[in-house]
Amino acid sequence: MSIRLKFLLSYAAMLVIPLFLLVVTALLLTVVYHGDVQSLKNAYESKFEGMEERDTRNLIKHTFLQNSALLTDTGFLNDFSADMLQKNTAIYIRSENKELYASDDLLQKKGLIDELPSFTKAGREYEPYRQKYNNEWYKVAQFDLLSKDGTPVSLFLLTKLDPLVHFVRTFFPILFLSTLVVLLLTHGLLTSYMSRRIIRPLLELRRATKLVTDGNLDFKVNISGKDELGQLGMAFEKMRSRLQQSIYLQQQYENNRKELITNISHDLKTPITAIKGYVDGILEGVANSPEKNEKYMRTIAAKAGEMDRLIDELFLYSKLDMQKLPFSFESVPILPFLTDWAEELEVELEKKGVQLQIEMNGGEGAWVSVDRDSFKRVLGNIIQNSLKYMDKPEKKITVNTRLETERFILAIRDNGPGIPPEAAPFIFDRFYRAEQSRNTNTGGSGLGLSIAKQIIAGHGGSIYADSEEGEGTAIYIVLSIEEGAPGNGANDTDC
Template sequence: MSIRLKFLLSYAAMLVIPMLLLVATALLLTVVYHGDVQSLKSTYESKFEGMEESDTRNLIKHTFLQNPDLLTDNGFLKNFSADMLQKNTTIYIRSGNTVLYASDDLLKKPDFIDELPAFTEAGEEYEPYRTKYNNDWYKVAQFDLLTADGKPVSLFLLTKLDPLVHFVRTFFPILFLSALVVLLLTHVLLTSYMSRSIIRPLLELRRATKLVADGNLNFRVNINSKDELGQLGIAFEKMRSRLQDSIQLQQQYEDNRKELITNISHDLKTPITAIKGYVDGILEGVANSPEKNEKYMRTIAAKAGEMDRLIDELFLYSKLDMQKHPFSFETVPIFPFLADWAEELEIELEKKGVQLQIEMDSREEAWVSVDRDSFKRVLGNIIQNSLKYMDKPEKKITVNTRLEAGRFILAIGDNGPGISPESAPFIFDRFYRAEQSRNTNTGGSGLGLAIAKQIIAGHGGEIYAESEEGAGTTVYIVLSIEKGAPEHGANDTDC
């Protein structure tokens, strides 16, 4: 049985069962207080009209029929009229055109009593009828009798009806059926609304779970209600979104892994091919002199060293990518640290004929939390990448620093060939080389800047590049400045 059908049946039971219990209770009370169910009709009439017709018939039967003289006994008729007035009923007795007795109220309504039916047959009693006089409704009961001397007499009991009671009395079946119809319609509409407000979100969740089971996550759960089902829909949508992101990330990792394997295979194949070629040359006797043999051996050693560096960089990148590389952070005065590094760098660059230009804004003291060895590796990778692509006769590298809004910014630039603006955001991707740099002369693993990016990310910093084709490239490193100097003081500047 579906949930929808269960809701419909439960709501129907909530309507039908109380109604049945109400009817059963009413019947039971009728039996207890009135003796049988048949008296329900008389009880209903008595409640709305003030006098039971059976009591009226018994009164006429045991008084006027057995004692016809009472029809002309004014004293008895006055007492009888007084009793009837307590039940909102007046008496009118007529013999032909002669009025034998009339309640005081009726004497004021000659038009009303003139319209009363004529005598028909002695001993007859007629079904009471209702008539309207002015704006009032009356119930008229007629009894045709004979006096002691045999004269025909018509006795009328006129009961004034309350307008509301008369309306309810007249239209009670219609009102009851209308109330029942309204109740049923209201119940059906509310049931339909409530079931839809519950069933629709459940159907939407069922559709969503089926799509997830089929492996389709490219959809949205559309549940806009604010109740528990709406909260469930929001939670399901978050779960779907996170699952989709996780799968996409996993797919990206898989694509990156395949790309990495492809690039590693390509980069390892080049030195291995060279080593095999030189080994074959030695084995085949091509290196037939000590000088040539030494040259071959040195080339093999260089290629083996190149492979060793590539493998080391792959291991390092892998650890950084999986966030398993341990950093040993310490707060250092960044300007003395860079000054020592620049002094060592200047000596190396002079050997290669490269000019080093340094501009450091060291008017203020700045402390930065870094891993010394890892940060030096970042600086070295940037310098090596700049040297690898320099094509100008006068080679130059610039190092600039500045402090800005609680951040330390280091800029390392060169006057190399530069790269296109479209390629600048991708130079920190592993194995990425701009198109104009794809040649066999540059060498390198293609992981230097990718490793630099991972290390700076591990430091909570930012690294990016700006370049202009033909003018050179500048790499920016942004790190947060630590507030206050460390307790060990500013003398710890050993790099």
């Protein structure tokens, strides 16, 4: 049985069972208090009208019909009227448009008396009817009789109705039916509403589950609301989104893995091919002199060293990418640290004919948490990358610093050829080379700047490039200054 049908049956039971019990209870009460079910109508009339019509009819039959002289017996009529007035009922007797008797309550209601119907047939009893007089309602019962001398006489019983009782008596069936209709409509609307609020989200979740089962995650679960189903829908949508993202990342990783294998194969094949060529040359006697033999051996050693460096960089990058390279962080005064590094670098650059210009104008007293060896590797990779592409007669590298709020910024500039605009966004990607020839003299392994980015990310910092083609490239390293360290208030100086 479906949930929708269960809801429909449950709401129907909530409506039918109380109504059934109400009717049964009413019938049982009628039997208890009135003896049989047939008296239900009389009990209803008695409850709302305030008089027993059956007793009144019997009284008329056993008195006035059997002893018509009582119609003119003022003493009896006064007693009878007094008794009926206790039941809020007045008596009026008329004979051929002549008033024979009227209760005291009717003396001031001439208009009501004038509207009473005329005599029709002796012995006839009419069904009571209602008549309005001066915003008051009366129930009128008429009895047509013959007096002792055969004169036609009409006896009227006029019962004043309570406005509320009259309203309920008149409109009770309508009110009951209206209540029943409203109850049915309310239950129907509530059932429909709750079905939509519960069944539709469940159907949407079933559809989404089927799509996920079929491997389709390119959709959105449209379930909103703050109730349990809405929360379930949002949780399912979050799960779907994360699953889709994880699959996308898995595909990205797979594509990167394939690309990595391709690049490694290409970069390793070149030195291996050279080594095999020189080894074959030695074996075949091409290196027939000590000088050639030494040259071949040195070339083989250089290619082997090149392969060793490439493997080391691949291994390092792999550990960084998997976040398995531990960092030994320590707080260092950054300017003295960079000054020592720059002094060592200046000696090496002089041998290569490169001028080093140091402009450390910001960061005095600033302390930064770094792994000394890893950070030096970053600086070394940046310098090596700059040296590969320098093409001007006067080669120059500039190192300067500045403070910006609570960040320390290091800039390393060169006056090389710069980076083409289309290549600038990709220089920190692994194996990317702005110079695509893959010449080891210029292109390198394509991992230097990628390793630098991974290390700086591990330090909680950032690295980016700013280049102008033909003028040179600047690499910026941004690190956070340790909280409470001196130097935060140093003057900012543009690099």
